[in-house]
Amino acid sequence: MTVKIAILSGDGIGPEIVAEAIKVIGCLRKHYGFQVELEEAQIGGAAVDTSGEPLPEATLRLARQADAILLGAVGGPKWETLERRRRPEQGLLAIRSALGLFGNLRPAILYAELAGASTLRPEIVADLDILIVRELTGGIYFGEPRGVRTSGTGEREAYNTLLYRESEIVRIARLAFEIAGKRDARLCSVDKANVLESSGLWREVVTQLSGEYPQVELSHLYVDNAAMQLVRAPKQFDVIVTGNLFGDILSDCAAMLTGSIGMLPSAALDERGKGMYEPVHGSAPDIAGRDVANPLATILSLAMMLRYSLNQAVLAERVESAVRCVLAEGYRTADIHTAGTRRVGTREMGEAVTAAL
Amino acid sequence: MTVKIAILSGDGIGPEIVAEAIKVIGCLRKHYGFQVELEEAQIGGAAVDTSGEPLPEATLRLARQADAILLGAVGGPKWETLERRRRPEQGLLAIRSALGLFGNLRPAILYAELAGASTLRPEIVADLDILIVRELTGGIYFGEPRGVRTSGTGEREAYNTLLYRESEIVRIARLAFEIAGKRDARLCSVDKANVLESSGLWREVVTQLSGEYPQVELSHLYVDNAAMQLVRAPKQFDVIVTGNLFGDILSDCAAMLTGSIGMLPSAALDERGKGMYEPVHGSAPDIAGRDVANPLATILSLAMMLRYSLNQAVLAERVESAVRCVLAEGYRTADIHTAGTRRVGTREMGEAVTAAL
Ligand SMILES: CC(C)[C@H](C(=O)O)[C@@H](O)C(=O)O
Ligand SMILES: CC(C)[C@H](C(=O)O)[C@@H](O)C(=O)O
Numbered sequence: 001m002t003v004k005i006a007i008l009s010g011d012g013i014g015p016e017i018v019a020e021a022i023k024v025i026g027c028l029r030k031h032y033g034f035q036v037e038l039e040e041a042q043i044g045g046a047a048v049d050t051s052g053e054p055l056p057e058a059t060l061r062l063a064r065q066a067d068a069i070l071l072g073a074v075g076g077p078k079w080e081t082l083e084r085r086r087r088p089e090q091g092l093l094a095i096r097s098a099l100g101l102f103g104n105l106r107p108a109i110l111y112a113e114l115a116g117a118s119t120l121r122p123e124i125v126a127d128l129d130i131l132i133v134r135e136l137t138g139g140i141y142f143g144e145p146r147g148v149r150t151s152g153t154g155e156r157e158a159y160n161t162l163l164y165r166e167s168e169i170v171r172i173a174r175l176a177f178e179i180a181g182k183r184d185a186r187l188c189s190v191d192k193a194n195v196l197e198s199s200g201l202w203r204e205v206v207t208q209l210s211g212e213y214p215q216v217e218l219s220h221l222y223v224d225n226a227a228m229q230l231v232r233a234p235k236q237f238d239v240i241v242t243g244n245l246f247g248d249i250l251s252d253c254a255a256m257l258t259g260s261i262g263m264l265p266s267a268a269l270d271e272r273g274k275g276m277y278e279p280v281h282g283s284a285p286d287i288a289g290r291d292v293a294n295p296l297a298t299i300l301s302l303a304m305m306l307r308y309s310l311n312q313a314v315l316a317e318r319v320e321s322a323v324r325c326v327l328a329e330g331y332r333t334a335d336i337h338t339a340g341t342r343r344v345g346t347r348e349m350g351e352a353v354t355a356a357l
Numbered sequence: 358m359t360v361k362i363a364i365l366s367g368d369g370i371g372p373e374i375v376a377e378a379i380k381v382i383g384c385l386r387k388h389y390g391f392q393v394e395l396e397e398a399q400i401g402g403a404a405v406d407t408s409g410e411p412l413p414e415a416t417l418r419l420a421r422q423a424d425a426i427l428l429g430a431v432g433g434p435k436w437e438t439l440e441r442r443r444r445p446e447q448g449l450l451a452i453r454s455a456l457g458l459f460g461n462l463r464p465a466i467l468y469a470e471l472a473g474a475s476t477l478r479p480e481i482v483a484d485l486d487i488l489i490v491r492e493l494t495g496g497i498y499f500g501e502p503r504g505v506r507t508s509g510t511g512e513r514e515a516y517n518t519l520l521y522r523e524s525e526i527v528r529i530a531r532l533a534f535e536i537a538g539k540r541d542a543r544l545c546s547v548d549k550a551n552v553l554e555s556s557g558l559w560r561e562v563v564t565q566l567s568g569e570y571p572q573v574e575l576s577h578l579y580v581d582n583a584a585m586q587l588v589r590a591p592k593q594f595d596v597i598v599t600g601n602l603f604g605d606i607l608s609d610c611a612a613m614l615t616g617s618i619g620m621l622p623s624a625a626l627d628e629r630g631k632g633m634y635e636p637v638h639g640s641a642p643d644i645a646g647r648d649v650a651n652p653l654a655t656i657l658s659l660a661m662m663l664r665y666s667l668n669q670a671v672l673a674e675r676v677e678s679a680v681r682c683v684l685a686e687g688y689r690t691a692d693i694h695t696a697g698t699r700r701v702g703t704r705e706m707g708e709a710v711t712a713a714l
Contacts, residue, residue, distance in 0.1 A: 089551050119481045119589055140497075140519060146554050155523045158558035162497060163516040165508055192602070194446050197503050201515035224609040231588065231613040232476055245549070249606060252581040256588040 002035040003310055006066035008059065011045040011079075011088060012283025013293035013346075014072025020295035020350025021070060021302045024322075027354040028315055039066070043095065044074025044088035044283075054091030060098055068309040069095075069276040070302060073283035088283075097137050101268035101276055102168070103175045104134040104247065105304070108234075108254035108264065113327045117336050118259030120231075125257055130237045131183065132254055133176040134247025136268055138168045139198075141244045162198045164243065169205040171271070176241035177213040186238035188219045190226045190246055202243065223250070230254055255280050262294030262335040265301035267308050275309045277301040291345035294333035296323055299353055322356035329356075359392040360667055363423035365416065368402040368436075368445060369640025370650035370703075371429025377652035377707025378427060378659045381679075384711040385672055396423070400452065401431025401445035401640075411448030417455055425666040426452075426633040427659060430640035445640075454494050458625035458633055459525070460532045461491040461604060462661070465591075465611035465621065470684045474693050475616030477588075482614055487594045488540065489611055490533040491604025493625055495525045496555075498601045519555050521600065526562040528628070533598035534570040543595035545576045547583040547603055559600065580607070587611055612637050619651030619692040622658035624665050632666045634658035644691075648702035651690035653680055656710055679713035686713075 007022065009015040028034035041059040048054050054074070063069050074088040084090065095101070110118060110128040118125045143161030151157040173189070180187040189206045191199035203220055210218040221229065223246045229236060230250065234257050242250060255261045264280040279297030287293055300323060307316035331352045332341040344352065364379065366372040385391035398416040405411050411431070420426050431445040441447065452458070467475060467485040475482045500518030508514040530546070537544040546563045548556035560577055567575040578586065580603045586593060587607065591614050599607060612618045621637040636654030644650055657680060664673035688709045689698040701709065 084557070087551070093552070119477050121476055121478060124476045141552055143516070148554055148558060151522055153522075153524075156558060157520055157522040158555040159500070159518055159520040160553045160555050161516055161518055163514055165510075165514040166512040167510075192605075194444070195450070195498055196517045197505055198515040198517050200441070201505060201513060224605045227584070227606050227610040228613040228618075231610060232616075246606075248549075248581045249584050249603075253584040253588060253610065256585040259589075261585075 002037050003067040004037045004039065004065065005305070006062045006069040007038050007040045008043040008063070008069060008071045009040070009046070010043050010072040010074040010283060011076050012073055012285040012288040014074070014283055016289070016291065016346050017279065017293050017295040017298040018070060018072040020346060020353070021298045023350050023354050024299050024302060024319060024357065027357050031357070032315060032318070034312070034315060043071070043091045045076055045079040047091060048079055048082070048086055048088065052086070054086060054088050055094040060095065063095060063099060068274060068305045070298070070305065071276055071278035072298065073279065073281065075283045076285040093141065095276065096268060097142060099276070100137060100270045102135060102137040102171060102271070103269040104136040105179070105267040105269070105308070106132040106134060106251040106255070106264070106280060108132065108251070108258055110258040110260070111263065111324070111327055114258070114260045114263065114336055116338055118257060120257055125234060128234055128258060130234060130254060131179065131239045132247060132251040133172065133179065133239060133241040134251055135168065135172040135243050138164055139244035162196065162245070164198050164202055166201065166205055169202050170209055173206045173209050173241055175269070176239055177209065177216050180216045180239040181213060184238040185215055186217045186219070188221055188226070188237055188240050190221050190223050190240055190242035190250065192223050194222060206241070226250060227253060230257065251280070260336050261297070262333065263296050263300065265297050265304050267301070267304045269308060273309055275305065277305040291347055292334045293346050294335050295346050295350045299323060299350070318357060322353045325356040326352040359394050360424040361394045361396065361422065362662070363419045363426040364395050364397040365400040365426060365428045366397070366403070367400050367429040367431040367640060368433050369430055369642040369645040371431070371640055373646070373648065373703050374636065374650050374652040374655040375427060375429040377703060377710070378655045380707050380711050381656050381659060381676060381714065384714050388714070389672060389675070391669070391672060400428065400448045402433055402436040404448060405436055405439070405443055405445065409443070411443060411445050412451040417452065420452060420456060425631060425662045427655070427662065428633055428635035429655065430636065430638065432640050433642040450498065452633065453625055454499060456633070457494060457627045459492060459494040459528060459628070460626040461493040462536070462624040462626070462665070463489040463491060463604070463608040463612070463621070463637060465489065465608070465615055467615040467617070468620065468681070468684055471615070471617045471620065471693055473695055475614060477614055482591060485591055485615060487591060487611060488536065488596045489604060489608040490529065490536065490596060490598040491608055492525065492529040492600050495521055496601035519553065519602070521555050521559055523558065523562055526559050527566055530563045530566050530598055532626070533596055534566065534573050537573045537596040538570060541595040542572055543574045543576070545578055545583070545594055545597050547578050547580050547597055547599035547607065549580050551579060563598070583607060584610060587614065608637070617693050618654070619690065620653050620657065622654050622661050624658070624661045626665060630666055632662065634662040648704055649691045650703050651692050652703050652707045656680060656707070675714060679710045682713040683709040
């Protein structure tokens with residue numbers, strides 16, 4: 001059976017890093033019998049430039065048809081002054097919502113070889129391996145009503161709504177419990193239940209669902225404390241589950257603990273396991289087109305795709321091993337380069353991975 | 358002129374650490390002619406136990422009359438199962454709101470002697486000195502409507518409202534610009550304007566106000582990026598201004614960068630500079646009553662009170678110097694103790710400060 005992957009390269013370094021992941025796909029096809037078909041479409045600023053919309057209808061159609069989506073990155077200064085609904089990141093929010101990609105998996109892994117890249121003391125972060133499960137299609141990102149209006153006193157006021165329904169909480173918590181059950185079986189739910197009603201319901205529903213997962217140890221933290229604990233002792237965590245906004249903040253914080261966000265992949269899954277995969281880092285317009293970006297986060301996103309959407313766990317492990325292998329061999333792009341290792345460009349890194357494969 | 362300070366010790370270690378700050382006040386009265394009157398009242402769990410309310414009417418009355426308020430800490434497992442409106446932290450939210458304490462100053466300072474306490478590499482955090490200015494009486498903490506209801510589909514949904522009015526944004530931003538102007542004149546405003554309308558207005562209003570402060574350099578960051586930058590390179594910041602919820606998360610993250618939150622004071626100011634002062638750390642029920650808590654954050658909160666509410670900058674500096682002095686002499690409570698320094702209890706630390714004064 002041939003699987004179809006939609007390729008959305010996006011902006012900035014997106015096209016370069018996705019090109020290296022495509023080489024890896026080519027290698028899997030050639031040497032491992034991986035039957036795959038790729039189709040490209042535009043998203044973000046690139047799409048705005050050609051069609052005026054950050055998520056053109058044709059792109060959404062392709063994304064719906066595909067078995068999985070590989071995304072590079074979107075955004076850049078060029079489009080920052082556009083009205084909100086035309087900005088590149090609106091394409092990202094729109095595709096998440098349209099495809100129901102509610103389950104965002106954001107691993108924060110520190111490869112032993114890269115411990116020196118972290119701003120934290122090595123003993124605090126060495127071998128860090130935590131997973132943040134972020135709710136991605138609800139909460140304050142999408143809650144209505146929202147807008148700007150004139151208040152009774154004649155001044156402007158702007159407002160957003162943070163809303164969670166029971167079923168939305170159950171859905172993301174179930175995903176997190178399932179994944180935690182396959183890891184170290186410890187799940188920490190993060191909310192602000194001491195202040196917010198929406199968090200109160202979140203905590204209640206997660207706690208209730210935990211009855212179905214007796215083998216998973218559930219704990220709760222307030223979001224402020226969670227941010228502290230990530231800095232104080234990140235290895236205390238296995239899986240963290242949280243809402244859209246808290247997940248946005250905590251996953252970036254956790255990613256930066258590793259010091260090497262050029263290495264971190266992510267997945268956004270729908271209810272049937274179809275997903276969109278993208279590096280955690282952004283479009284880095286300052287280094288775009290210069291063959292210096294790190295393609296490993298995108299290649300590792302492809303590995304996540306093989307595991308979570310394409311049922312190809314063996315191939316996923318091969319890709320991940322190949323990445324470990326090039327790190328062990330000393331290959332480093334500029335972002336993770338240190339004395340005594342071999343500095344390479346985007347293309348050479350991608351080729352090293354395919355060679356290792 | 359005699360100033361009146363309301364003393365709200367609260368729960369857990371609150372009474373012990375406040376007792377040491379009171380000793381410092383006594384010393385200022387005796388040796389520096391500081392004319393002061395103290396009056397105590399209950400808040401938090403202690404107040405719930407005696408009156409059933411986390412913020413009794415009498416406490417609020419005293420707080421209104423006083424020139425400044427010194428708070429210990431509130432909360433503990435004993436009260437966690439109470440209905441929300443009786444929980445200790447509701448007393449804190451209520452007093453902030455009732456007194457209009459909109460301006461929360463949360464310094465994150467790392468004393469050179471304590472650099473070893475941080476989980477970050479010394480070169481990343483040594484001599485860190487940043488100030489987070491958090492809006493404290495608005496945003497999603499207080500926005501209406503809020504609650505739990507049954508949705509059209511028959512399930513429960515819970516919601517909160519994040520709302521900011523122009524005047525609220527101007528007020529907190531002005532405070533931040535004023536303070537930044539007296540520091541390194543760099544102000545970073547943190548929001549999520551790429552997703553939230555409330556943040557869009559925030560950014561617009563702050564940007565507009567910056568015209569009145571040409572000497573202060575204004576920058577903007579999205580909250581997820583701010584969390585990353587705090588971990589990556591915290592010394593890039595001077596003053597950060599942000600809303601209630603983002604400030605809650607980022608200030609705790611910044612506090613933990615220092616590794617010594619037992620050292621960090623905070624202030625919550627109203628429009629005329631009257632304020633409530635409290636340590637950043639919590640009530641630590643696990644170590645309450647055992648003479649091990651660090652009283653320095655509370656003593657440094659007193660110093661902030663002298664500076665910001667009581668117009669006694671000279672006395673504030675004396676108290677801060679006394680704290681630096683005891684650190685230099687090697688006194689350490691358990692939370693900041695390392696080999697080669699002198700481990701002392703809560704009382705001995707307080708006495709060392711008064712002796713240094
Ligand atoms: C670009 C932005 C809208 C997006 C988000 O906030 O979700 C990004 O920060 C992310 O985390 O993927
Ligand atoms: C106790 C809680 C309500 C409070 C807050 O969220 O404001 C605390 O975390 C703080 O930061 O002072």
